Amino acid sequence: MKFTEEHEWLRVEGDEVVVGITAHAAEQLGDVVFIELPDEGTTVSKDDEIVVIESVKAASDILAPLDGEITEVNEALVEEPGKVNDDPEGESWFFKMKIEDMSALDDLMDEAAYKKFIG
Amino acid sequence: MSDLKRTPLYDLHVALSAKMVPFAGYEMPVQYPMGVMKEHLHCRAAAGLFDVSHMGQVILRADDPETAKAALERLIPQDVLGLGEGRQRYGFFTNDAGGIEDDLMFANRGDHLFVVVNAACKEADVARMRAALEPEVTVKLLENRALLALQGPKAEAVLADLHPQVADMRFMDVATVPLAGAECWVSRSGYTGEDGYEISVPLAAAKDLAQVLLAHPDVEPIGLGARDSLRLEAGLCLYGHDIDAATSPVEGGLTWAIQKVRRAGGDREGGFPGAGRILNEMTGGAARRRVGLQPAGRAPMRDGTPLFASAEDDTPIGSVTSGGFGPTVGAPVAMGYVDAALAKTGTALFGEVRGKRLPVAVAKLPFVAAGFKR
Numbered sequence: 001m002k003f004t005e006e007h008e009w010l011r012v013e014g015d016e017v018v019v020g021i022t023a024h025a026a027e028q029l030g031d032v033v034f035i036e037l038p039d040e041g042t043t044v045s046k047d048d049e050i051v052v053i054e055s056v057k058a059a060s061d062i063l064a065p066l067d068g069e070i071t072e073v074n075e076a077l078v079e080e081p082g083k084v085n086d087d088p089e090g091e092s093w094f095f096k097m098k099i100e101d102m103s104a105l106d107d108l109m110d111e112a113a114y115k116k117f118i119g
Numbered sequence: 120m121s122d123l124k125r126t127p128l129y130d131l132h133v134a135l136s137a138k139m140v141p142f143a144g145y146e147m148p149v150q151y152p153m154g155v156m157k158e159h160l161h162c163r164a165a166a167g168l169f170d171v172s173h174m175g176q177v178i179l180r181a182d183d184p185e186t187a188k189a190a191l192e193r194l195i196p197q198d199v200l201g202l203g204e205g206r207q208r209y210g211f212f213t214n215d216a217g218g219i220e221d222d223l224m225f226a227n228r229g230d231h232l233f234v235v236v237n238a239a240c241k242e243a244d245v246a247r248m249r250a251a252l253e254p255e256v257t258v259k260l261l262e263n264r265a266l267l268a269l270q271g272p273k274a275e276a277v278l279a280d281l282h283p284q285v286a287d288m289r290f291m292d293v294a295t296v297p298l299a300g301a302e303c304w305v306s307r308s309g310y311t312g313e314d315g316y317e318i319s320v321p322l323a324a325a326k327d328l329a330q331v332l333l334a335h336p337d338v339e340p341i342g343l344g345a346r347d348s349l350r351l352e353a354g355l356c357l358y359g360h361d362i363d364a365a366t367s368p369v370e371g372g373l374t375w376a377i378q379k380v381r382r383a384g385g386d387r388e389g390g391f392p393g394a395g396r397i398l399n400e401m402t403g404g405a406a407r408r409r410v411g412l413q414p415a416g417r418a419p420m421r422d423g424t425p426l427f428a429s430a431e432d433d434t435p436i437g438s439v440t441s442g443g444f445g446p447t448v449g450a451p452v453a454m455g456y457v458d459a460a461l462a463k464t465g466t467a468l469f470g471e472v473r474g475k476r477l478p479v480a481v482a483k484l485p486f487v488a489a490g491f492k493r
Contacts, residue, residue, distance in 0.1 A: 030344070031156035033444035034417050034451070052473065054419050056155040056344060056444055081417075082156075 001089075002105050003114035004065045009089055010108065016071055016096045017105070021053075021062065024118050026088035029055040032081040037073040037095060044068060044097070051094055053084070062094065066104050072096040126172035127265045127325040135340055143238035145173040148342040155344035159446040162311060162349055163487070166271035167341035168332050175241025176261040176319055179232040179252065187232050190252045191225065196368065196391045198378035202227045207291045207306050209376050211368060212247060217396030218364040219371065220247065222356065224317075226293040226306060233293070233304060235266070235317075237358050264304075265325035270315030270349075272490060273337040278305075278316055281331065285316060290491040299328040307492065310346065312353025314490045351452060352445045354411060354484030360422055361409060361440045361454060367393070369400035370456065372409045372484075377401070407437060408462035411482035412453040412470070418477060419443050419451040420470040426457060427469045430476045436461055439470065445486055452486050453479070 002010045007025035011018045026032070034054035044050055044064040051062035073095045077083055084092045099105070109117060123146045132139060137148030148170065150158065161167060181187040188199040197210035207226035211219045221240035226233045236244040241260065248258045269278055279286040281298050288294060288307040296305045301324030309315040320328050332338050341349075347357070356362045362371045380387050383398045391397075414420050424439040442453030453470075461468065464483050469476040 030150065031154050031444075033156075034419060036418070052418075054444075056348065056446075057149075059419070059421070078417075085154075 001111060002108040003111065003117075004108055005117065006063050006065070007118075008062065008065050010065055010105065012102075012105070013096070015098065017066075017068075017099050018093045018096050019065060020093040021084065021088055022114070023088050026085050029053065029057070029060065031056045032084040035077045035081045035084070035094075037075070037078060038070050040070055040073055042070045044070060064097075065108070066097075066099050067101070068097040068099040070095050070097050124173075126170055127322050128170045128172065128329055131326055131329055132170065132340075137340070137342060140343070142343060143173055145238065147173060148340070150342040150344045151340050153339060155342070155348065156446045158339060158341045158345035159348050161339045162271045162341050162345060163313060163447050164272070165337040165339070166269060166273040166277050166315075166335070167311070167345070168329060168338050169268040169270065169341050169346055170265070170329070171268050171317070172265040172325070173238035174266055175236040175238065175244060176264055176266060177234040177236065177245060177248070178259045178261060179234060179248070179256050180230070180259070181256045184230055184232075187252075187256045188227075190256045191232060192381075192387065193390060194247065194251055194392065195223075195225075196377045196381050196394070196397060197225070198380045198387075199225065199232070200387070201378065201380060204229050205293055207293050207308060211362070211373065211376070212244065213368070213391055213393040213397065214364055215392050216365075217367045217393030217400070219358070219362045219366055219368060220244075220364055222358050222362065224306070224308065228293060228295075228304070233319075239359060263322050264319050265322055267318045267320060267325070267329060267332070268309050268315060269318065269332060269338070270309045270311040270313045270341075272314060274313070274315040275492070277332065277335045277337055280335070290314075290493045299324050299331050301328065303328070310353075310355055311349040312355070312485055312487055312489045313349075314492050347441075348443055348446060351441050351443060351454070352447055352485065352487040353489065354454065354486065356409075357441055366409075366456070367397055367400055367405060369397060369405040370407050370409060374401055404459060406459055407456045408459050409440070409454060410457055410462050411484040411486060412439060412442070412455055412468075413480050413482035413486075414451045414453065414470065415478040415480065417451065418472050420453045420472060420477070420479060424453070424455075424470045424472060426455060426479070427471065427476060428461060430469055436468070447487050452482075454484065457481065
């Protein structure tokens with residue numbers, strides 16, 4: 001898995017990347033109560049605000065980690081936002097995307113670097 | 120957070136792994152490891168313990184207790200003289216423009232009045248009372264007592280284990296009760312919509328009392344996060360959000376707290392700041408009203424969300440003053456102010472969230488029925 005400074009994880013599956021938020025981020029957010037996902041087929045640029053996530057405390061955005069196209073979103077999270085807190089790094093992925101330049105993944109943190117990043 | 124004050128339970132909060140945040144000049148627990156949602160649900164199902172020691176506890180005393188009561192009536196539109204010994208009332212300080220400077224609880228404790236005010240307003244409230252009431256009444260802000268709240272359907276059983284007298288108290292009764300070896304001032308009231316107690320305890324005994332209560336299997340510590348969602352579902356105002364110096368008690372839907380004797384035609388009509396506007400509005404109505412708001416979708420509508428009469432109108436007809444997710448309701452809930460003509464329950468409105476107009480309906484308050492022991 002790769003990690004961003006925005007507390008997203010990315011897992012490569014074939015020619016796609018699966019994206020979610022880290023357990024650390026989920027814990028910081030608190031109980032998630034609302035999620036708005038992008039439309040499948042949307043072309044996104046790195047740092048576009050593409051997911052709205054609201055917890056009992058506040059609203060925050062999730063940014064596109066890289067340039068690419070959204071191929072699939074996890075509709076189950078819209079129905080049950082609390083799943084994000086239950087299994088943030090497994091079942092509760094947010095979206096899958098096709099990355100224009102797979103080598104851009106090399107610039108992201110690995111798990112050891114992310115652990116250091118969150119201290 | 121070095122310039123922030125700490126309550127006597129600070130070490131206990133840290134030991135319980137609370138997440139501490141600055142609030143009204145204090146370092147306060149916003150949540151414990153259980154999390155806001157589960158804390159909220161636990162309080163509605165069993166019992167929750169809240170540290171509210173940041174709030175201001177004030178004693179008003181005069182040679183003749185009737186003097187202190189009459190004097191307080193000059194600052195608030197409530198019936199203080201008619202409040203029986205051992206009883207408490209909700210009230211609010213008003214200003215000359217008819218707005219609300221703070222809300223408060225006041226209790227007749229025999230030879231004195233006991234007043235509890237909001238943490239963020241306590242210095243201003245004490246200054247206001249000193250200016251208006253001294254020297255005939257002494258105004259003393261207590262620095263030697265903590266304040267705990269035990270709330271929820273199991274609160275009575277839990278506290279009665281410490282002293283059976285509390286089970287005989289009714290909603291808004293106050294009594295002096297020995298708890299954990301200390302003289303506590305107990306009221307049957309709270310800020311959650313649940314049955315429960317608020318307990319003023321000497322500083323030295325505060326931690327002991329909290330630990331005795333937390334040792335009970337039905338009791339969990341509850342942070343400010345769940346305190347806010349509990350009071351929102353209960354339709355209770357948060358000062359500075361749902362009521363403030365520019366909102367009148369009529370706009371705020373708080374006329375139930377102005378007793379008949381202080382209203383137009385009453386024996387002690389008026390005689391409080393802003394009485395002209397407030398009594399006028401009580402007969403003629405106010406231009407806007409505080410209402411409950413039930414968003415149709417799942418997106419919370421938070422404080423500041425503008426409200427519109429239609430999906431197209433350019434001019435807002437009001438705004439949200441408190442909003443979030445209601446764990447017991449299982450959906451977003453909010454309250455706010457709307458034009459009086461649009462305040463009827465069921466009125467379809469729109470809230471603008473992230474540039475989108477989302478449907479929201481005017482809803483009856485409270486969202487969750489109160490569990491008071493009347």
